[in-house]
Structure formats: structure tokens, C-alpha cells
Amino acid sequence: MQNWKLRMGMIGGGPGAFIGAVHRIAAGMDGEIELVCGAFSSDPEKSKQAGEMLYLNSSRVYGSYREMIKREAELPAAEKMDFVSIVTPNYLHFEPAKLAIENGFHVVLDKPMTFDLSEALQLKELVAKKGAIFCLTHTYTGYPMVKEARQQIASGKFGKIRKVYVEYPQGWLSTYLEGTEQKQASWRTDPAKSGIAGAMGDIGTHAFNLAEYITGLKVVKICADVNSVVDGRKLDDDGAVLLKFENGASGVLLATQVAAGEENNIKIRVFGEKGGIEWKQEDANSLIVKWLDKPTEIWRTGTGYVSSFASHNTRVPAGHPEGYLEAFANHYRNFALCVKARMNATAAKQEWKDFPGIEEGVRGMLFIEKVIESGRSNKKWIDFNQ
Numbered sequence: 001m002q003n004w005k006l007r008m009g010m011i012g013g014g015p016g017a018f019i020g021a022v023h024r025i026a027a028g029m030d031g032e033i034e035l036v037c038g039a040f041s042s043d044p045e046k047s048k049q050a051g052e053m054l055y056l057n058s059s060r061v062y063g064s065y066r067e068m069i070k071r072e073a074e075l076p077a078a079e080k081m082d083f084v085s086i087v088t089p090n091y092l093h094f095e096p097a098k099l100a101i102e103n104g105f106h107v108v109l110d111k112p113m114t115f116d117l118s119e120a121l122q123l124k125e126l127v128a129k130k131g132a133i134f135c136l137t138h139t140y141t142g143y144p145m146v147k148e149a150r151q152q153i154a155s156g157k158f159g160k161i162r163k164v165y166v167e168y169p170q171g172w173l174s175t176y177l178e179g180t181e182q183k184q185a186s187w188r189t190d191p192a193k194s195g196i197a198g199a200m201g202d203i204g205t206h207a208f209n210l211a212e213y214i215t216g217l218k219v220v221k222i223c224a225d226v227n228s229v230v231d232g233r234k235l236d237d238d239g240a241v242l243l244k245f246e247n248g249a250s251g252v253l254l255a256t257q258v259a260a261g262e263e264n265n266i267k268i269r270v271f272g273e274k275g276g277i278e279w280k281q282e283d284a285n286s287l288i289v290k291w292l293d294k295p296t297e298i299w300r301t302g303t304g305y306v307s308s309f310a311s312h313n314t315r316v317p318a319g320h321p322e323g324y325l326e327a328f329a330n331h332y333r334n335f336a337l338c339v340k341a342r343m344n345a346t347a348a349k350q351e352w353k354d355f356p357g358i359e360e361g362v363r364g365m366l367f368i369e370k371v372i373e374s375g376r377s378n379k380k381w382i383d384f385n386q
Helices: 019-028 044-053 065-074 094-102 117-130 144-154 183-188 199-215 308-312 324-343 358-376
Strands: 006-011 033-039 083-086 106-109 134-136 161-169 219-227 238-245 250-256 267-272 275-280 286-291 297-300
Touching: 006 019, 006 065, 006 324, 019 033, 019 324, 033 044, 033 065, 065 094, 083 094, 094 106, 094 117, 106 324, 117 358, 134 324, 134 358, 144 199, 144 267, 144 275, 144 286, 144 297, 144 308, 161 199, 161 238, 199 219, 199 238, 199 250, 199 267, 199 358, 219 358, 238 358
Parallel strands: 006 033, 006 083, 083 106, 106 134, 161 250
Antiparallel strands: 161 267, 219 238, 238 250, 267 275, 275 286, 286 297
């Protein structure tokens, strides 16, 4: 069995970017991956500057993603990148991912998956046709205690799931920040770059993904109220969604970027017939387990009593905080282990395969389109289907 570091290329993540550095830290955390090439900006000079800052060989720093994919595909198998990480704004997700997969590369892609649902469905078809391994970085499902929550719900110990509350409050767009030419605000509030949704696409998709992941249930109907609170803003910055799940359970999803003073405390509560769970990012190492007829329990990351899915995604002993970067890194590591298993013609473990992929990407784009459709409609419920 061969064992080596996977060679990663990156598209985007150059000067002024936020998420590119996060991806690079996460990818390198477990020693499974090394960055070997990149097209870090649509400006060739900025891409070159980024490559120098990252100490890359100048011959592997490209002026465009098209050039990078073409030239990397021509290199010998022992030298070319094994996969590409795409960390561009939403409107630049589909074409690079499509081109990479067509040229035989696996893909890690930032969320939401594409600019619209049509692109998402095309990408799904291409992934299936080419057999590519695909990871979508819905960060929060990488936390050990989120994985523990999923396993506990799946065990049936709480009985039939009845109620889901999930919320993602932020306050960073409480003012017209895009008017100051702040880079992150500018593209996220621009329909030409972000798509038809603002807050619901940026953070609402995270809340939606978390709800479906932990419960193991699919949403089948929604009723949404979507708002643009700040004067002059072109996309939504606030909203609430009523959810109906396939088993009859109901839910409430809140996503806002105008909750002044809030940071990133995504939180979920799930209740069944006998009890339920509560998890929030501000105390990510804890899972609160509540019962109808006995005391509340606090389950902790790194302990000997958690599931193999939680323990596999934990690096340090109990009491040592593991946070956002580690959760992000769990997706990269599990993706890398699956790619290596494929290359070695061995079976990937179930714990390795537990990362968001193409199906979650399509569901996220469907969520965006249905939420905006519902928000514009006077109809109470919208069917959640393609």
C-alpha cells in the first residue's frame, strides 16, 4: 500500500481573501496534504505574489485556473496535483470545478456549491460520470460533537424526531458595509457574484445542512420570510423559515446578518419523543442531552464514551478545545483518506466517508432557490423538490 501526501492545487485565496487561508491551514493540519500549485487570483500578478508568500515553485503558480488545470493535467502522474481546492466567490465555483473534474482531478469546493441550481445539477451529473471524489466544505458538520449528535439521533434513543430549531445569527452586516468597498461584504451582497440569496445563501445553507445532517431527515416543505433590512442592500440579510421534514417533524430555521453584536454562534436543538440534543459553536466541545424523565447529560469531546465517528474526528484529550479550524480540517482529512483509499484500491472506512459531498451541495442550492421563491410568494407552503 502506497502512502504519500496528496498534492493540492488551489484556485482563489489570494491577497485580501479570507477563506483561502482557512482552507490551507485545514488542509495541512494532519500531514495528509501539501499545497503544490495555485491560481490564486484573476490578476496574474496577484497570483504570483501569493505564490511567493506561500514559497511555491514559480513554475507552479498560474495566471488563471484554466492555465493551471491544463498544465497540471500534462504533468507526469508523480508530479501533478491530485485534487484542487476552489475558494472563489460563488459565481466562480462551477466552471473551475467542471474543468477540474473533466481533466481527472478530485475537487474540494467552498459552499454554496454553485451560482444556481442548474449548475449544481450539471456538476452532480459530471461527478457521477467521471467518478470524482467531491467534498463541499460545510464546516460545522466537521465538529466531533455534531457527529456524535448525528449518531445519537440515528440510534433511535430519543424516539421519533418531532421538532428542530436551528439558528445562525451574525451581526457583521448590520450597516451598509459594502458601501465602504470591504471585499467580503462587496461580493457577498452582489447578485452578480453571490447569486439570488445573501444571508440565506451564505449562512442559511449552513443551518439547513446542519439540520438535515444531524437529524438524518430531509426537508419536504418550507415557508419562508426573507428580508433586506439595511437600506440599499441588494440581497437578503435576514430571514426565517418554517420547515416540514419527511417524517412529519416540524422545524424553525433562523439566519440573519443584522443581529448587531452577534458573531458566529450557530446553534441547533433537536427533540424526539423521549428527549433531545442541543449543540452550539460557542461551546463546541459539549453536547447537551436532555431527557423527559431523567437528568440532563453533558457529553464531551475527547472522552472514551463517544462514538467512533466523534473520536475519529478528535485530535487531543478531553478538555482541550477543538474549534473551527479543526472541524474544517476533519473534512479535508476524511476527503484525503478516501482519495488515498481509491488510489490504493482499498475500501474506505465509514468514518472517513462522513463528509459533505455532491448531494449536500445540490440540497443547499435547492434550499436557496426555494427559500427565495417562498419569500417572494404569498403561498404559505412551498414543496421542497426540484
